[in-house]
Amino acid sequence: xxxxxxxPKHLITATGQRVTLRCSPxxxxxxxxxxxxxxxQGLQFLxxxxxxxxxxxxxxxxRFSAQQFPDLHSELNLSSLELGDSALYFCASSVDTNTExxxxxGTRLTVV
Amino acid sequence: AQSVTQLxxxxxxxxxxxxxxxxxxxxxxxVYLFWYVQYPNQGLQxxxxxxxxxxxxKGINGFEAEFNKSQTSFHLRKPSVHISDTAEYFCAxxxxxxxxxxLIFGKGTKLSVKx
Numbered sequence: 001x002x003x004x005x006x007x008p009k010h011l012i013t014a015t016g017q018r019v020t021l022r023c024s025p026x027x028x029x030x031x032x033x034x035x036x037x038x039x040x041q042g043l044q045f046l047x048x049x050x051x052x053x054x055x056x057x058x059x060x061x062x063r064f065s066a067q068q069f070p071d072l073h074s075e076l077n078l079s080s081l082e083l084g085d086s087a088l089y090f091c092a093s094s095v096d097t098n099t100e101x102x103x104x105x106g107t108r109l110t111v112v
Numbered sequence: 113a114q115s116v117t118q119l120x121x122x123x124x125x126x127x128x129x130x131x132x133x134x135x136x137x138x139x140x141x142x143v144y145l146f147w148y149v150q151y152p153n154q155g156l157q158x159x160x161x162x163x164x165x166x167x168x169x170k171g172i173n174g175f176e177a178e179f180n181k182s183q184t185s186f187h188l189r190k191p192s193v194h195i196s197d198t199a200e201y202f203c204a205x206x207x208x209x210x211x212x213x214x215l216i217f218g219k220g221t222k223l224s225v226k227x
Contacts, residue, residue, distance in 0.1 A: 002155060033213045043156075043217035045207060056207070056214050090155060094213045101213030103148075103155040 003027070004104035006091050012110045018079040021107045025072055025093030031055070032074040033094075033101055034066055038087035049074055050097060081111045114139040114205045118218035126226050127195055133188040133221045135203030144206035145186040146215065147177055151199045159201075161212070162186065173197070198225045 003026035013019055025032050034046040036059075045058035049068035060066075063081075068074045078085060088108050092101040119134040137143065144163050148156040160171025167179040177188045186203060200220045207214040 002157075004155075031213055042219045043202060045214055045216065048211070048214050056211065058207070058214070092156075092213055097211045097213065099212055100158060100161070101215075103157070105153075105155045 002102040002104060004091055004093050004102050006089075006104040006107050008107060009105065010108050010110075012112060013081060015081055015083060015111055017081050017111075018077065019081065019109065021076040021078070021089055021091075021109070023074045023076070023091030023093075023104060025074070025091075026102055029093035029095050029102075030072065031094045031097055031101075032068055032072070033092040034060075034074070034076050035090040035092065035103075036087045037090060037106070038084075040084075043090075046076070048097075055097065078109070083111050085109065086111045114141075114143060114207060114216050116203050116205050116216055116218035118201075118203050118221050120221050121219065122222045122224065124224045124226060125193055128192050130191050131189065131193050131197075131223065133201050133203075133223065135186045135188065135218060137184050137186060137203070137205045139184075139205060144212060145177075145179060146204040146206075146212075147171065147175070147186070147188050148202045148204060148217075149173075149199050150202065150220075156202065159188070193223070193225045195225050195227060197223060199223060 005024040046060040048056040088106045092103045094101040147159040203218040204215040
């Protein structure tokens with residue numbers, strides 16, 4: 001157990017819908033990262049937050065957004081969902097940007 | 113821009129045999145290098161990392177990797193594998209700003225250990 005908690009573990013939704021994925025980082029970690037793992041694209045970095053502020057952006061679609069709250073938990077919002085958004089979404093956390101990141105178990109999103 | 117190439121998508125091997133999983137990277141700046149393992153239906157677990165210093169890095173579960181700057185490689189090795197090593201292995205390089213969490217991953221290598 002890495003100490004990073006992601007909910008829900010599984011999510012099935014229809015095309016066009018909006019979902020929110022939640023991540024609770026390890027105690028004391030200020031940085032949160034979101035990744036998407038799909039068969040087509042592999043593991044891709046989406047976005048990073050550090051202490052509530054966006055720090056780095058990767059291949060995140062405009063339909064996707066994220067935020068980190070004062071209690072340091074983070075949410076990834078996915079809207080206007082398409083079949084191709086079906087993937088495993090991972091959250092990772094680290095104490096700061098220059099230390100090892102620990103990954104959660106992921107949320108498997110299925111868009112039907 | 114950085115990139116990572118894992119040369120083998122699948123590697124079958126018999127139990128107790130040695131294994132090498134190959135990884136090459138491309139970068140115009142100094143990088144940090146990582147190997148992660150993903151067991152079925154699990155998250156990613158760090159096996160080992162190279163930040164600086166000795167080019168031979170030892171990790172968990174008996175794995176080691178060697179950083180070779182001239183060949184831009186970071187191959188993962190284990191002298192004797194077990195059935196429990198069956199998993200997918202990902203090589204990664206640090207992305208923007210040298211962050212250890214903002215990573216660029218290879219496509220992965222599925223290691224299948226047969227009895």
